[in-house]
Amino acid sequence: MKKITLTAVILFISGISNVASSQTPTAKEVQHKSIEVTRVTGTEAISTLIIIGKNGEKRVRKMSMLSKLYDNGLTEKKMVKFTEPADVKGTGFLSYDYHDKPDDKWIFMPALRKTRRIISSENAKSFMGSEFSYADMALPTVEDFNYKFLTEETVNGEACYVLEIIPKNKDSEEENGFSKKISYIGKKDFVIRKAVYFNLTGEKEKVMTVKSITEVDTKNHRYKLKEIEMINLLNNRKSISTIEQIKFNPHIPDDYFTTRYVEK
Amino acid sequence: MNDRNMVSVILFQKSGFSQCLTLLTFLVFPFTLHSQDLFESSFFESDSSRQANYQLGGYFRSGIFGNENTIREKYVEGTCKLVITGNKYGNAQAEMRYRASNGINGENNGFWLREGYVNLYFGKFDFRIGQQVVVWGRADGFNPTNHITPTDFIVFSPDEDDKRLSTFIAKGTYNCYPFKLEMDWIPGYKASILPFGNASLPTGVSRGEDHTPSLKWKNSSFGVKLDWEKPTFDGSVSYYKGYHKMPGLNYACSSGGAEIFTLPWKTQVFGTDFSTAAGSFGLRGECAFTLPDSEPDSLFSSPCKQLEYTLGVDREWGNFSLIVQYVGKYIFDFDKEITAQTPLAKEVIRYNRMLFSQLEAWNHSVSIRPSISLMHETLKCEMFGLVNFSTEEWFLMPKATYSISDALTFCIGVQLFGGGTNTLYGFIKKSRNSGFAELKLSF
Numbered sequence: 001m002k003k004i005t006l007t008a009v010i011l012f013i014s015g016i017s018n019v020a021s022s023q024t025p026t027a028k029e030v031q032h033k034s035i036e037v038t039r040v041t042g043t044e045a046i047s048t049l050i051i052i053g054k055n056g057e058k059r060v061r062k063m064s065m066l067s068k069l070y071d072n073g074l075t076e077k078k079m080v081k082f083t084e085p086a087d088v089k090g091t092g093f094l095s096y097d098y099h100d101k102p103d104d105k106w107i108f109m110p111a112l113r114k115t116r117r118i119i120s121s122e123n124a125k126s127f128m129g130s131e132f133s134y135a136d137m138a139l140p141t142v143e144d145f146n147y148k149f150l151t152e153e154t155v156n157g158e159a160c161y162v163l164e165i166i167p168k169n170k171d172s173e174e175e176n177g178f179s180k181k182i183s184y185i186g187k188k189d190f191v192i193r194k195a196v197y198f199n200l201t202g203e204k205e206k207v208m209t210v211k212s213i214t215e216v217d218t219k220n221h222r223y224k225l226k227e228i229e230m231i232n233l234l235n236n237r238k239s240i241s242t243i244e245q246i247k248f249n250p251h252i253p254d255d256y257f258t259t260r261y262v263e264k
Numbered sequence: 265m266n267d268r269n270m271v272s273v274i275l276f277q278k279s280g281f282s283q284c285l286t287l288l289t290f291l292v293f294p295f296t297l298h299s300q301d302l303f304e305s306s307f308f309e310s311d312s313s314r315q316a317n318y319q320l321g322g323y324f325r326s327g328i329f330g331n332e333n334t335i336r337e338k339y340v341e342g343t344c345k346l347v348i349t350g351n352k353y354g355n356a357q358a359e360m361r362y363r364a365s366n367g368i369n370g371e372n373n374g375f376w377l378r379e380g381y382v383n384l385y386f387g388k389f390d391f392r393i394g395q396q397v398v399v400w401g402r403a404d405g406f407n408p409t410n411h412i413t414p415t416d417f418i419v420f421s422p423d424e425d426d427k428r429l430s431t432f433i434a435k436g437t438y439n440c441y442p443f444k445l446e447m448d449w450i451p452g453y454k455a456s457i458l459p460f461g462n463a464s465l466p467t468g469v470s471r472g473e474d475h476t477p478s479l480k481w482k483n484s485s486f487g488v489k490l491d492w493e494k495p496t497f498d499g500s501v502s503y504y505k506g507y508h509k510m511p512g513l514n515y516a517c518s519s520g521g522a523e524i525f526t527l528p529w530k531t532q533v534f535g536t537d538f539s540t541a542a543g544s545f546g547l548r549g550e551c552a553f554t555l556p557d558s559e560p561d562s563l564f565s566s567p568c569k570q571l572e573y574t575l576g577v578d579r580e581w582g583n584f585s586l587i588v589q590y591v592g593k594y595i596f597d598f599d600k601e602i603t604a605q606t607p608l609a610k611e612v613i614r615y616n617r618m619l620f621s622q623l624e625a626w627n628h629s630v631s632i633r634p635s636i637s638l639m640h641e642t643l644k645c646e647m648f649g650l651v652n653f654s655t656e657e658w659f660l661m662p663k664a665t666y667s668i669s670d671a672l673t674f675c676i677g678v679q680l681f682g683g684g685t686n687t688l689y690g691f692i693k694k695s696r697n698s699g700f701a702e703l704k705l706s707f
Contacts, residue, residue, distance in 0.1 A: 051640070053640075057669075059667075059669070059670050060670060084670075085670035085671060085706070086321055086323070086670075086671060086706035086707055087323075087667075087670075087671070087673065087704075087706040089321065096495050102541065102543070102544075104495040104496065104541070111423065111424070111425045112399075112425075113397055113398075113399040113425070113428070114399050114400075114401075114402075116402070116539075117402075117498065117539040117540070117541070117546060117548070118546070119541050119544060119545060119546035119578060119579065119580065122580050122581070122582055124582075125582055125583060126583075126640065126641065128641065129637075129640040129641030129642060130640075237640070254441075255439070255441065258439075258441055258493070259444075259493055259498075260390070260437075260439050260444065264383075
């Protein structure tokens with residue numbers, strides 16, 4: 001009897017979602033799908049981060065990255081190791097990003113010679129001195145924001161939904177580093193193509209443009225943003241993140257996400 | 265004699281057993297290349313072209329330490345790090361340094377092997393054999409459990425890591441998540457470099473030859489550490505048995521006068537540490553009980569047994585971070601009264617007590633490390649401060665490091681020690697207090 005009831009409930013819910021999918025999705029559903037299509041079971045990547053100052057001076061960081069989803073996608077484990085420049089080579093970050101609680105993070109610095117647990121709830125701060133924030137590098141929590149459809153627009157030839165995303169409260173604003181975000185999300189694949197950020201005082205601060213994307217998991221249609229440019233309109237600095245190589249690998253050994261591998 | 269043997273002999277003569285053993289270890293482990301995962305190949309292997317199976321890196325730096333009256337030290341240093349990129353079964357690396365310096369430590373020019381070791385990986389077992397630095401402890405800067413490798417108390421460098429001396433160690437780790445069992449075997453003894461080199465000796469007293477335990481099994485030291493690493497909490501229990509890295513001072517009288525020398529002592533150290541998060545705060549602590557094999561002699565050249573403990577909290581606010589720690593120590597069977605028959609014996613006891621920081625039965629200290637990153641993380645300003653309320657010693661080291669470019673950094677700062685006449689910081693302030701500046705080019 002219990003089994004029949006459960007089946008009925010599942011059929012009912014799937015019926016509702018089928019109806020929903022045949023209609024225009026809500027702004028929140030678009031954002032949710034946008035996050036889902038970039039949620040990849042496991043990847044290995046080599047990427048470059050170029051930080052360009054207002055006078056054109058460049059700083060280059062190269063890194064190797066691993067990521068894997070756990071707990072039905074609610075936890076993402078990540079490992080980043082820097083390979084350039086020389087003075088940060090060997091530095092490693094290990095993080096467990098949780099859906100509903102503060103992340104656990106560790107850093108290994110060759111000069112420290114040991115892995116050290118770090119406590120940082122400051123996701124709004126700059127990632128390695130770039131215009132990207134730590135929040136930009138992680139998947140956002142859908143429930144932390146209010147969503148509104150603004151219009152539809154074409155970005156680089158791709159028809160997009162234009163959403164206004166506003167943090168629900170002050171804590172969420174401070175944690176993410178913006179008071180408002182306008183996102184341009186592809187209608188066809190739900191991949192974000194552009195975003196405009198407004199700082200905590202309401203000024204238009206940064207513009208993110210996705211230059212290229214790659215379909216990493218062709219079976220489940222999961223994508224990664226291959227080249228992203230972030231321009232800061234207030235200080236005229238620019239950062240470009242490029243994935244040089246990427247490999248879909250859902251079978252990365254769990255051992256890789258331990259301090260043993262950060263130190264190797 | 266071929267080149268390899270020649271190098272081995274030169275190193276043996278110049279730097280002793282451990283460096284020679286390291287070189288031999290380094291040379292006998294060739295590695296073959298195999299295709300690995302993308303991540304591993306980017307870091308652990310040579311480039312995909314397979315043209316070279318090694319990587320070279322290093323730096324050149326030049327700096328000066330001094331105050332308004334004296335240049336404590338000026339130096340030029342270069343280091344070359346060779347990494348033989350192996351495969352999933354192992355790799356190897358060696359770092360050779362050259363330093364030319366002139367100052368209160370004398371004029372020194374020479375090459376030395378900073379580190380040189382082979383890593384071997386067999387399933388859950390990791391081995392690292394060779395000249396290396398091993399650091400234990402989760403606290404910030406004050407690690408009572410850290411006894412494997414010695415310390416250089418006289419080096420002038422803005423980099424804390426330069427105070428760590430390497431020694432030959434065979435280290436094995438068994439990884440069974442969430443546990444990690446580490447075992448270190450240190451066959452030969454290497455003492456810390458003590459800050460008493462410039463101490464003036466009374467008439468009739470000279471510096472004798474330091475005692476070094478011979479290379480025998482019974483003179484080797486070992487350490488065992490069991491780590492427990494879970495996402496929300498990590499910690500360890502550790503045990504060390506062998507010679508303490510900090511030798512005591514002793515003297516012997518002969519017809520020609522008295523000779524002062526260092527004398528190593530054996531001990532056992534039982535330790536534990538942890539780190540965890542409590543909301544936006546990080547908590548870390550460390551504790552160690554040091555139990556010398558023998559009771560202190562009349563000169564206190566080995567110390568009394570002691571319990572050391574550190575408890576710290578850290579927090580970040582944007583680009584600003586702060587670490588505050590309480591550092592405490594209790595010395596068992598402590599007798600503050602110095603009873604000595606001769607003035608020389610009294611002096612030796614005084615120095616030993618300073619050295620082992622056994623001046624009071626209870627020691628209460630606080631350390632603080634505020635740090636801020638500015639100018640898009642190109643400028644890092646940091647200060648490290650310590651106050652020992654029991655002995656009234658203190659230390660302060662503010663430092664600013666600016667990355668002129670990805671390869672070039674400039675560092676400027678001050679190191680200040682303070683304390684009474686009979687304290688270690690009070691003693692070393694005369695030769696160590698200085699401002700410093702350093703330019704470093706990494707490649």
